[in-house]
Amino acid sequence: MTPPADDFPCDRFVELVTEYLDDALPTDERRRLEEHLDVCGGCGSVLEQFRTVIRTTGVLGEDDVASIEADRREQIMTTFRQWASTRPS
């Protein structure tokens, strides 16, 4: 294993991944980080790992709650109609 040929430490990179992905780093810091990424395969792997974390977490939001059931929907709409009927028109 050959260490990357720059002075941006990897233990710093791993703390900045989320800031980098949110585009929240100062321009100069971002440039140094990207130059480090160009030469450091380990940090490249970490960036990919975080992207995988974000993607798999996002899948949980797609399918683990059923959309609203007809009975529940009707029940809540009934509550709404009762509320609406008391509104001054």
Added chain:
Amino acid sequence: MDFSDDAALVAALQTGEERAFAWMLDRYDAPLRRVARMYVATDAHAEEVVQETWLALLRGIDRFEQRSTLKTWLYRILMNIARTRGVTEARTIPFSSAVNATTDGAEPTFDPDRFRPPDDPDWPGHWASFPPDWEHEPEARLLADETLAVVAAAIEALPPAQREVITLRDVEGWAAAEVCNALELTETNQRVLLHRGRARIRRALELYFESSGTS
């Protein structure tokens, strides 16, 4: 009909327009239940919390001043009801959780042993041994039910403030500014919590891939 214009939606709700409320219900009932489920112990309780939330929305709509979006306001109502309910169920998320944002569950993203020590003559702070490369993990494995269960369990085990941020940002896909607004966090604290949460999920996945072999 599309009620994506917030001012029009609020006005329609205030006049009791049924289509406006139905539009909200179809759009938000499922994600609200998913967020509620963070705070309470069962799906049935989450359904009740969301039902209360809809009622509270109707009761409060005349007083809603549109200083935030209706969506943010709706989720704030939900989180207040769900937190109160969660307290009685002893799944407490303290209101003050954000205060300790930077210290609550603070730990380095990677074990310090993974890096060369600060006094390393050549490459202080660089990898002692490279982290595993997940790029060769087949797509089917990354998105398999078992992998998703590992992620879900890791989220469940997060400190409360991290769990809230991860759920809104990465599960529900909200923008950073929306999360800051709904949880009343500074940008910095939001990002710290998000990063710590992601780091813990990453560790859980790394352990899982190691223990199940191919990584």
